[in-house]
Amino acid sequence: MRRLRANTQRVTITDVGAAAGVSPATVSRVLNGTAKVDAALADRVQAAVRTLGYRPNAAAQGLAKGRWGTIGVLVPDLANPYFPEILKAVSAVARANGHRVMIMESEEDPAVEPELVADLLRSCDGLLLCSPRMPREQLVALADRGHPMVLVNRIVPGLAVPSISVDFYGGTTLICGHLAQLGHREVAYLSGPEASWANGERIRALEAAAAFGLRLTVIPCGATAADGYATADRIRQTPATAVVTYNDLVAQGALSRLRELGIDVPTDLSLIGFDNLSLDWTGQATLTTVAMPRDQLGRQAATLLEHLMTGTPDTNPHL
Secondary structure, eight states: OOOOOOOSSOOOHHHHHHHHTSOHHHHHHHHHTOSOOOHHHHHHHHHHHHHHTOOOOHHHHHHHHTOOSEEEEEESOTTSTHHHHHHHHHHHHHHHTTOEEEEEEOTTOGGGHHHHHHHHHTTOSEEEEESOOSOHHHHHHHHHTTOOEEEESOOOTTOSSOEEOOOHHHHHHHHHHHHHHTTOOEEEEEEOOTTOHHHHHHHHHHHHGGGGTOEEEEEEOOSSHHHHHHHGGGGGGSOOSEEEESSHHHHHHHHHHHHHTTOOTTTTOEEEEEEOOOOOOTTSOOOEEEEOOHHHHHHHHHHHHHHHHHTOOOOSOOO
């Protein structure tokens, strides 16, 4: 095998072919495994790759193989502490299966989600859509493409795509029963993003809580602490003695403003959050919150996607 003179330029597939005494096309076939190559010839190519420190272009290899070794994940808001634990679990499962993770964020804008998904489809073997905001018809169109895909915290009846979700309806119903037992009759809900399926499930459960004798006032809010802070004044315009928030971030913001208004929680007003996020509550009242199994959610979703990508049966049932 001939040795090339060392230089600072990037080693190319042509350099590897010259060192191994074969054509660049043969090098490509060896590295991509797309065709049978004589064993001795393949050994020469691999030796040249090691000697020269050649690193194949991942995009080119993915194009040649039809496989990218990458899982794509779409989330609505990376600043929301709810998602990092899910993403960490997904990354752990992907890494254990020899895959990388590519993450994109829609910034709570349903209109940009299809474009971001299209970008992921160009270089990913499978997709995890975490709390997608896009409408049902767009999810149906995605499902029809037949790409391995799993929905997280979004259930679409009749959609031929597996979904894994927390029981938001059941969790909210438990909250309503608890509030009724405490004697509350008027409840306000600081609602989340309009396109959030989880938000819709919570509203549905709160409306059904009339069976507990609860009357509901829905206050449009958002998903951030700033949203909670900005909306808290409207609570005083309602007869509510208890407030349920879209998540802990909203609860934290609302709690800050309520303290400024001289409203004591929980003496004057009960406040309940969602997600059990690791937030700094220094100097504030302890929040009642509903815990969500985020690590388990991420691991189950990623494991299910791995099964879809490899075509192997999933022996562990999922939600």
